[in-house]
Amino acid sequence: MPLKVELQPSNVIDHVHTGILQTPFHSRTSALNINQAWANWNGYASALSFHDEHIEYFATRNTTAVFDVSPMRKYRFTGADAEAMLNRMVTRDVSKQKVDTVAYNVWCTDAGRVIDDGTLFRLTDDDFMLCCADPCLDWFLLAAVGFNDVSISDISDDIASLALQGPTSCALLKALGFDGIDNCKPFQIVRFPFGSGELMISRTGYTGDLGYELWVDPADAVALWDALFSTGELYGIQPMGEDSLDMARLEAGFIAPDVEFHGALGTVNRHHDHSPFELGLSWIVNFKKGHFTGREALLKEKESGEHRHLLRLDIEGNKPAEHSILYAGENCEKEIGYVTSAMWSPVVKANIAYGLVEAKYVKGPIWAEIYHQKELRWVRKVARCTVMNRPFWAPDRAKATPPPDC
Structure with a gap:
């Protein structure tokens, strides 16, 4: 008897979505998105930029920026x-x-x-x-x-979420009547009545600056957005997209999936995935707690020390080393790694990058082969790289409790 399979059409299956989805804040983000530039993040429309990614980026460093994290x-x-x-x-x-x-x-x-x-x-x-x-x-x-x-x-x-990031973020939340928010410590959670229920605020973020993430029922999402932007005008509030967020997170020394690393379950080629040690995350690998998935393999890797290292690099010159290959010498004969992220940092005033380098070359010297355009002509430049042991951007206000108002 032949096998017969009857498939249900997607329009009768309540968990199958068709087309791009809108977050609970989309009515507000789409109205402000002059560029109408969107990315697809887990099936949701996520703004790449609203007007200019540099203006949005500077809001995270000088005033307050808001990013819609709902697709997470x-x-x-x-x-x-x-x-x-x-x-x-x-x-x-x-x-x-x-x-x-x-x-x-x-x-x-x-x-x-x-x-x-x-x-x-x-x-x-x-x-x-x-x-x-x-x-x-x-x-x-x-x-x-x-x-x-x-x-x-x-x-x-079931949860709408916003990242509120920048030096005036705490002052804005205080102005909205969230009393005691200035006593919230980094990585702490506090709760306040809001709308039809509760607003959960965590002192977390992806910019390396003072900031918070706001978690609310989708039914109260628009009211939260409107409250932030009506009061936030005096605090320099700006919406921000993925492009500006990516600039801020690189300065802060944060890694990004599908940029610094490939998730192991989605990697096709062997050794194109990564371990926590390669990504500079040894500080969150706890061998004292007993068994956890991957413990044996990670312990062997730690003892061998023969893993690649994701390094923060300060690169000479002002040409970002995007997609660059890294070498052990200025003659570019011995390839030792590659750049994962790169930018000219407006705040740090430096040419910064993340580079994944083979273990025996991490102490240098390290050189980047950079190609850039000059009046439509491609120019090759070899630049020396200096390894930085700390994030490029880590202001005191990010950890201060209570934080300053600006």
């Missing part, structure tokens, strides 16, 4: 086994994380290769929210095998 994937882990399950999956010790705090994490394959990174919110003793750039539900469900009392759900569409 958000997952809820609840139950008595939630902590133990997460502790086996991620590289940090979840048992040490306090309630109402946020912790940056990565999770790996058994081979110690990074699947994705994200932020873990501990809401109560047995209630967590994990946010990441790309969908990971299948891996989370697989990681939960063997734990009887843990429930995992995709709540991405």
Whole structure:
């Protein structure tokens, strides 16, 4: 008897979306997006820039910028086994994380290769929210095998979120009546009544500056946006897109998926994925907590020391080293790595980059082969690279509690 398969049309399956989706803030972001320049982030329209990415970028350094983070994937882990399950999956010790705090994490394959990174919110003793750039539900469900009392759900569409970033962000929130927000410490969570429910505010962000992320019911999203922009005019508020956010995160020394690393589950070629050690994330790999996925492979890698290193580079000159190959000498004979991200930093006044370099060459010398255009003609330049041990941009206000108003 021949196999017969009857497929349901997508319009009768409630979880299958057709076409680009709109975030809860789209009525406001689309009205301000003069360029109508959009990217597809997890099926949602995400602004690349609204008018000029440099103006938006400077708002994160001088006033306040707002980025719609709603397309980020958000997952809820609840139950008595939630902590133990997460502790086996991620590289940090979840048992040490306090309630109402946020912790940056990565999770790996058994081979110690990074699947994705994200932020873990501990809401109560047995209630967590994990946010990441790309969908990971299948891996989370697989990681939960063997734990009887843990429930995992995709709540991405149930929460609208904004990143409010810049030196006047705290002053703006105080002006909106969120009393005590200035006492919120980095990576802490506080809550306030808002609209029909509650506004959760975490002192987190992706710019390396003073900033917060706001989490609210989608029904109250427009009211939150309007409140921010009506009061925020005096605080220099600007919407920002992905292009300006990418500039800020590079200055801050933050990595980006599909830029600095490929998620291991989506990598076609062997060795084109990455370990936490290669990405400079050894500080969040905790071997003292006991077993976690990838522990054995990562321990061997740590002991060998033969892994690549993602380095922060200060490159001579003012021509960004985008897509450049890195060499051990000025003659460009020995290839030792490549640049993942590069830009001329307006605030730091430096030519900065991230470069992935083979282990035995990390102490230098390192040279970048840069190609740039001059009046439509391509010019080749070889520039010396200096390794920087700290983020390019890390103002004191980012960690100060209470932070200054400007």
